[in-house]
Amino acid sequence: MLEVSRIREEKEVVIERLKVRNIDVTEKLEEVLSLDTKRKETQLIMDNDLTELNSLSKEIGNLFKSGNIEEANQLKAKTVTLKDNASQQKQNLSEIENAIQKILYTIPNVPNKIVTPGKSDQDNKIVFESGKMPTLPANAQPHWDLIKKYDLVDFELGVKITGAGFPVYKGKGARLQRALINFFLDEATNAGYQEVIPPLLVNEDSGYGTGQLPDKDGQMYHDAQDNLYLIPTAEVPITNIYRDVVLQESDFPIKNVGYTPCFRREAGSWGSDVRGLNRLHQFDKVEIVQLAHPDKSYGILDEMVAHVKGLLDKLELPYRVAQLCGGDLGFTSALTFDMEVFSAAQEKWLEVSSISNFETFQANRLKLRYKSGNNKPQLAHTLNGSALALPRILASILENNQTGNGINIPKVLVPYTGFDKI
RNA sequence: GGAGAAAUGGCAGAGUGGUCGAAUGCGGCAGUCUUGAAAACUGUUGUGCGGCAACGUACCGGGGGUUCGAAUCCCUCUUUCUCCGCCA
The missing domain is CATH 3.30.930.10 (Bira Bifunctional Protein; Domain 2)
Structure with missing residues (x-):
């Protein structure tokens, strides 16, 4: 399986070399790269939600310890939407990752540069x-x-x-x-x-x-x-x-x-x-x-x-x-x-x-x-x-x-x- | 196949709801000391993703669930160990 980082770094070389296999992967690579960009964006959003969620949890813990039950319960309510968002993003993320992998599985290895074109x-x-x-x-x-x-x-x-x-x-x-x-x-x-x-x-x-x-x-x-x-x-x-x-x-x-x-x-x-x-x-x-x-x-x-x-x-x-x-x-x-x-x-x-x-x-x-x-x-x-x-x-x-x-x-x-x- | 126990970092091994990516020991790496080595001492030491970085986030066999919060509780799967059964 090709590395996404390699596709990003030398897309043209990959496309050129795979032509000796008589295939054109231009579209597939574009698709992978755009999915990968989406992947990064999605993870960033999710990480931010999780960061907030984690710090809220800590606060709630401290409030409970100091007996501030009411305030704690108020904060609890705030976590609900964050949790929903984060789990939605997590699902999106794994869908994107699966989509990337599915494409990558169809792309054969990049031939060494000495490999000559040919049919059979x-x-x-x-x-x-x-x-x-x-x-x-x-x-x-x-x-x-x-x-x-x-x-x-x-x-x-x-x-x-x-x-x-x-x-x-x-x-x-x-x-x-x-x-x-x-x-x-x-x-x-x-x-x-x-x-x-x-x-x-x-x-x-x-x-x-x-x-x-x-x-x-x-x-x-x-x-x-x-x-x-x-x-x-x-x-x-x-x-x-x-x-x-x-x-x-x-x-x-x-x-x-x-x-x-x-x-x-x-x-x-x-x-x-x-x-x-x-x-x-x-x-x-x-x-x-x-x-x-x-x-x-x-x-x-x-x-x-x-x-x-x-x-x-x-x-x-x-x-x-x-x-x-x-x-x-x-x-x-x-x-x-x-x-x-x-x-x-x-x-x-x-x-x-x-x-x-x-x-x-x-x-x-x-x-x-x-x-x-x-x-x-x-x-x-x-x-x-x-x-x-x-x-x-x-x-x-x-x-x-x-x-x-x-x-x-x-x-x-x-x-x-x-x-x-x- | 039946009954029970267990799975934590390179290894050993603590941790049973919050400050735990995780004590401690061993090992590894760097340094001090030494002519050199050993010993001793000091520091450091997992992986993925995002980020120039700071840092953020995820990972305590796999998957799912409960909870504001899970290594810790529940379900399930896998594997290992012990006993029983069967068997090359």
């Missing part, structure tokens, strides 16, 4: 390519066939138990999945991230804190009975650890990593690219989250990208890094890099990680601040990235490493799988 992922800028495409055997198969052939993942079984998009991993498939999770967690831990195992269901406050609500209501599975949401990513519970927290400047950087299953309804996104493991309702992911000093967050974003590149290098997968254009940028992000792995048999680039700097957008909702010295608390920056999302990694490992009579396991995973071939 077609317009993203490829900023790095690792090269080294695999050469496949003549009879190469896409992973959904390999999975069946070697009995690694069973989709039909998942349909029987739950529904489409909830696969059952079996045997070496399950083991490979677990190996990847452990590998990713170990790599992150070695890079200084603290591992956490967060809850998989979150409350409404947490959903608002990281910006999934109200923007993506409907994309999350919702337990109406207890009003809890199944997490679409570990970002939600992990970042919300720091909701309503004031850190010391010396606490930075704060680095957390967590493995969780992720649950996404994927409403309306059923298309051609959903075969096999490409798009699921439940999938596993290791997520890295950092909290940073505003001056350091972009350096940290680079560091996180480098970390994920390192993972893909070690897995010996061909990949590229895309800098998202305005039209493809997530609602809450100021700058995002997507990591895409080439899955050779289906000849597709699959997004396996999305690494973003949210600047203060989440922190403002979370009330996540830091203090340096005796200065007033300032909003911190939040960042996160997948390191990594499992199913598509699995898909590309299977496809790229097939030999015609088996599948080679990347060397780095062998200590985790206990086998080097499927």
Whole structure:
């Protein structure tokens, strides 16, 4: 959520930068500013009423003490209208505040100035390519066939138990999945991230804190009975650890990593690219989250990208890094890099990680601040990235490493799988 | 799920209708003393909103109510603890 103070201070910049998302927020910002002015006026009136009310109350107290009952009762009568006024203003105030918030909830984050305009992922800028495409055997198969052939993942079984998009991993498939999770967690831990195992269901406050609500209501599975949401990513519970927290400047950087299953309804996104493991309702992911000093967050974003590149290098997968254009940028992000792995048999680039700097957008909702010295608390920056999302990694490992009579396991995973071939 | 107790500042802990944003202790910060440190002493030390500031205002788990006036009384919700029941 944008800060009103920022809108007031650099309205033109905000409008200009949001144009790369193909939206014009001029009217909304004007509305926010005029409501904010009204808010200040209303509070001033209310505060004045309250000031008078408070001093009358004190007087009445003193009169009662000194036995001046009659005079006290006279003053009491005077408080009635003041009280009415104050409570009316209080109601106005909260209506105005709600109206401001309602608008702010509809405005996405202001993109970083290097974000280019564009409509869709077609317009993203490829900023790095690792090269080294695999050469496949003549009879190469896409992973959904390999999975069946070697009995690694069973989709039909998942349909029987739950529904489409909830696969059952079996045997070496399950083991490979677990190996990847452990590998990713170990790599992150070695890079200084603290591992956490967060809850998989979150409350409404947490959903608002990281910006999934109200923007993506409907994309999350919702337990109406207890009003809890199944997490679409570990970002939600992990970042919300720091909701309503004031850190010391010396606490930075704060680095957390967590493995969780992720649950996404994927409403309306059923298309051609959903075969096999490409798009699921439940999938596993290791997520890295950092909290940073505003001056350091972009350096940290680079560091996180480098970390994920390192993972893909070690897995010996061909990949590229895309800098998202305005039209493809997530609602809450100021700058995002997507990591895409080439899955050779289906000849597709699959997004396996999305690494973003949210600047203060989440922190403002979370009330996540830091203090340096005796200065007033300032909003911190939040960042996160997948390191990594499992199913598509699995898909590309299977496809790229097939030999015609088996599948080679990347060397780095062998200590985790206990086998080097499927 | 049933019965009872509780929720106060970074922490501990007082406060049961007015002068309480809240005693006291610990911790933090600044200073005195010291070659330096410790100890001792002195001062200072929550957050939001409005305001250049002075200051005003709100906040004692959340929401609502009673009252001229609520940390204090009432209702409700949440959470924690104890006992009972159930259970991985």
